[in-house]
Amino acid sequence: MPSSLHRLRLPHATGRLALIALACATLASCGGGDPATPAGPVATAQSLQGRGGNEGPFEIRTLSNRADLVSDGDALLEVQAPPGTLTSGVLKVTVNGRDVTGAFGRSSDDRVIGLVTGLANGDNVVEATVRGGPGARLVVTNAPRSGPVLSGPQITPFYCATPTPRPANGQVPASNGSGLAGQPDANCTIPSEFKLYYRTTAAAGNGPGQCSLGLPDPVWNSNGVTGVIPGAPTPPANPCWKPYDPARPPSDAAMATTDAGVTVPFVVRLERGTMNRGIYDIAVLFDPAKPWSAVAPQKAWNEKVYYSFGVSTGQPRRQARSTINWTGLEEQLRRGYLVVQNSMTDSSRNSNRVMMSETVMMMKEHIIDTYGRVKYTLGTGCSGGSINSNMNASIAPGLLDGVITTCTYPDSETTSMEVGDCTLLVEAYQKLRATPLWAGLPQSVVDAKKAAINGHPDPSGCHAWFNAFGSNGKAGVYVQRVVANAAGLVIPLGAPTNNCELPNSAVYDPARPLETAGLPRCNAWSWAESIWGKAPGGVAANDTRDNEGVQYGLKALLSGAITPEEFVAVNEAVGGSDRDSTPRAARSVADGAALQTAYRAGIVASGRQLAKTPIIDMRGWDDSNINVPPGQVAGVNPIPIHHQWYSFAVRERITREAGDAGNQALWRFASTGLTPPGTMFLDGLDAMDQWLTTLVADRRGKPIEGKVRDARPANTRDFCLIPGDATQTKVFDFAVCDADPFLRPAASPRQVAGGPRAEDVLKCRLKPLDRDDHGGIAFTEGQWTRLQDVFSTGVCDWSKRGIGQQFAESPLTFSAGPGGRALPEAPASRRK
Structure with a gap:
């Protein structure tokens, strides 16, 4: 059974159709490819090609995805048949006994290719036969457009978007505007729509006569907490993108020259629809006077996909449009890229990274089935967008052929370590403000000590983490706490809220744990419960948060930036948090099952x-x-x-x-x-x-x-x-x-505690507290006793791999339950 998958490359061919599946991604495993066996414990190329035991000239292949990972009821297929069989009428192709031969045509390089539609959910038997000759049989497993394919059962409840927002009604939250005219079905699937827009000749900007790159159909999302519906947003007064009417070509339409040298009017077709319960936009240069199919795309498309991932992070249980605007990608569109985004690949709308990667797989399959071959797929984003870019490459290597990131994080799971450490440290500093330890010191001196413990240039970094994401792990109803000034004063702010974007009465409340135990939990681990599984007791999800044995400020102590008493006092005060993210005196302890899953699945970027x-x-x-x-x-x-x-x-x-x-x-x-x-x-x-x-x-x-x-x-x-x-x-x-002080990388609280810069140890292995590990620092007997109380189970041994830390075996499927299992070899057709 393979432990990883690679990109696939089709053999060279001269025709356009011969390249339809070139550079299909890891999970979109196509036929063909080179015969190499990748280094390390990975799948062989033969298993990836889906040939199995059929080495003859007659076989059936899926071109847009593996045959067992197909979705949305269609699949682009190739039948490797003897020459002349199609035109002579002796070839017959059926799906579940239904004749689909008419969907197939022969390409210029003599390949038989067709888009088969109407696949049932589950297994579909595709058979190709030649009268009086050979035959082949392939089982294609189809998942619905709403998903899932391999991420396991979808979280419920989840509330669909509607054509226009609706106010909250009791425990039913307000809905977001979908930007689509149709009503959602029970799985939040909404009929797709196509619109034409053109780029005006005006320059983008805020000056006189300049146009706005804002959406011509703005996102209309409701508040979701109070149920107040704001006024409908209005399009920009002078948009750069305007609706295009082929019957009345505008006089102010710009021209676009692609990177292949094709010059066309700068008109794009926008496809909006739903996939895996996310709302997506696909935009590409388009000539409304010409046809487009998967086997004959229009020439203005350069056959490259530009995938934009959204920023921030969150796990609301309400369907919404992506926060990424296709209108801002005019240079990519001008060059001929097909640009795409989906709200389930927008980090602010979905923090289940396996489901996010699954959505990319489904979108790529849809693009190949609808638009044609893809030369390569480029992923890009900042912050949460960089997380999704990198985590695609780790969870499902090959879905993205390349990545361009700004404001980069490796992944969400290890980034949350710094968020958690900063949150605990800010609360600890709040406690120490009123003690004699720091009460009489100038603020600049206190700030220098905090910075040394945090690993940052000054305290503003941890203050920012606290304010922006310190409450993102809250499982239920909470009141936001914020750092109110530069000195680190922490105060409550605002009314009770939750991270599900649901009415407070509809979610778990830590103040009433038994009464509300069955209501939705709102942190990232519960949102991805299908991946992590439930902790003992069957209510909360397993999670990876852990700071047992972490000696905060260790390097600051060894350098003399803080005193032994400050070192002891900070580690006494920092404590940890429980599953609800409620601070407690005891340190946080991760679930072993979650640790293993995080590494095996590539959720910790490998x-x-x-x-x-x-x-x-x-x-x-x-x-x-x-x-x-x-x-x-x-x-x-x-x-x-x-x-x-x-x-x-x-x-x-x-x-x-x-x-x-x-x-x-x-x-x-x-x-x-x-x-x-x-x-x-x-x-x-x-x-x-x-x-x-x-x-x-x-x-x-x-x-x-x-x-x-x-x-x-x-x-x-x-x-x-x-x-x-x-x-x-x-x-x-x-x-x-x-x-240069502004280019030199600083560190994190965990690195100051002795951890590696790779910051990939979620839970350290422990060793006994030892005076010899503290550089000869002279602790008093009282201080040492207090440290022994804090670290009664030991301190981190950073010379060893973390608990559960192992090489990634991704991609995994979670169809059979949390924890995941390696994908089997790709299905292959068999001779009849």
């Missing part, structure tokens, strides 16, 4: 899996909103949480597990905050296009990791831009880059 994907990481400055580099204004960014060390954590993981990080380009800058300066992002898009174009053309029998490195162009070399340098000249010497 360096070995990431090594298979080209990555360009554009890393800006966001470590503080107090001390900022030249070009920035202090205080402009209120949530400095995208710390630079995260990019280096990705690099350390890849290097440790793959031997080198030759697949990761790191471009650093500081003066423009998180936004790449000048043409950097477009330069990255050009460079990645060159990288992936070379990669997908490589048909050698070589492991994908080597191909990725061989294909890397010279213009992706690591560099930095020194803040304050008026010329913004690229610097390729990392020693010079690291000497």
Whole structure:
């Protein structure tokens, strides 16, 4: 049974149809490919090709996905049949006994390809026969458009969007506007719609005569908490994108020239629909006077997919449109990319990363079935969007052929460690404010001590984590607590709320645990209950939060930044949290089952899996909103949480597990905050296009990791831009880059406690507390006794792998239950 899957490459062919499935992703396993066996404990190429025991010339293949992972009732199939069988009328293809021969046609390179529709949910028997000759049989397993395919049972309750928002009614929450005219069915599936828009010739901007890149049909979402419905949003007064009427071509339509040199009117077709209960938008250059099918796409499409992932993180139980606007991707559209987003791949709407990756798989299949072959798929995003980009590459390597990220995090599970540590430390500092320990010290001195413990330039980073995401793990009703000033004062703010976006009366309430035990829980682990499983007792989900044995401020103690008494007092005060994220004196302890799942499934981003994907990481400055580099204004960014060390954590993981990080380009800058300066992002898009174009053309029998490195162009070399340098000249010497205080990566609270920069140990192994591990620091007997009380079970032994830490076996399927199992070999057709 294979433990991982690779991209598949079809053999060279001259016709367009011969390339339909080129660069199909890991889970979208196509026929064909090179005969190499990838290095390491992974599947053989033969198993990925889906040939099985049928080595003859007559077989059936799925081209847009593995035959056992098909969704939405259709599948693009190829029948490898003897020449002339189709035109002579001797070939017959049936699905469950239904004749579908008419769906097939012969391509210019003599391949028989057809889009078969009307598949039933579950197993479908496809048979191809030649009168008086051979026959083949393939079982195609279809899942509904609403999902799931492999992520296990979907969470309930979940409330569908409606054509216009509806107010809350008792325990039923307000609905969001879907942007679609049709009503949802019981599974939140809404009929798809197609609209035409054109790009005007006006320049985008806020000046006179300039146009707005805002959506011409704005997202109309309700408040969801109070049930108040705001006024319907209005389109921009002067939108850059306007509805296109083919019968009345406008005079102000711009032209677009693609990266293939095709010049067309800048008209796009927007497809909006639902997939896996998410609402998606697909936009691509389109000529309404010409047909388009999967076997004959229009030439303005460059056959590349640009997948945008949304920012932030959340797990609301209400269907909504994505927060990503296709209208802002005009350069990608102009170049000929098909751009796509889905609210279930928007991190703010879905924090179940397996379901997120599953949704990408389903969207790619839909694109191939509807639009045609895909040369490559590029994933991109900032913050939560970078999490989804990287986690796709780890959970389902090959779904994305390349990744461009800004404000990068490796994954959500290990990023939550810094969120949790900062939340606990801010509360601990609040306790220490009133003690004699810090009461008489100047605030600047106290801030320096906090920064040393946090690993950040100053306390603003942990304050930002506390305010922005410190309550994201709350399982039920809560009152938000925020840091109210620079000194770290914590106060309650606002009315009771919850993270489900449901009425408070409809969710679990920690104040009434028995009475509300059966109501929905609202943290990320409960949202992904199908992945993690339930903890003993059968109510809350297993989760990975743990700080047992973590010696906060250890390196600050050893450096002299804090005193032994401060070290002891902080570790006494920090405590942990329970499953509801309620602070407690005892440290947090993770569930063993969740730890194993996190690593096996690639939910903790795996360096070995990431090594298979080209990555360009554009890393800006966001470590503080107090001390900022030249070009920035202090205080402009209120949530400095995208710390630079995260990019280096990705690099350390890849290097440790793959031997080198030759697949990761790191471009650093500081003066423009998180936004790449000048043409950097477009330069990255050009460079990645060159990288992936070379990669997908490589048909050698070589492991994908080597191909990725061989294909890397010279213009992706690591560099930095020194803040304050008026010329913004690229610097390729990392020693010079690291000497700049605004380019040098800082650390996290867990790294200050002795943990690795890779930040991938969710739960450390423990060893006895030992004076010799504290650099000769002279603790009093009283202080040492107090430390022994805090660490009665031991302290972290960072020289060892974490509890449950192992190589990823992804992709996994959770159809049979939490924890997951490795996918079997892809189904293959058999001779009749």
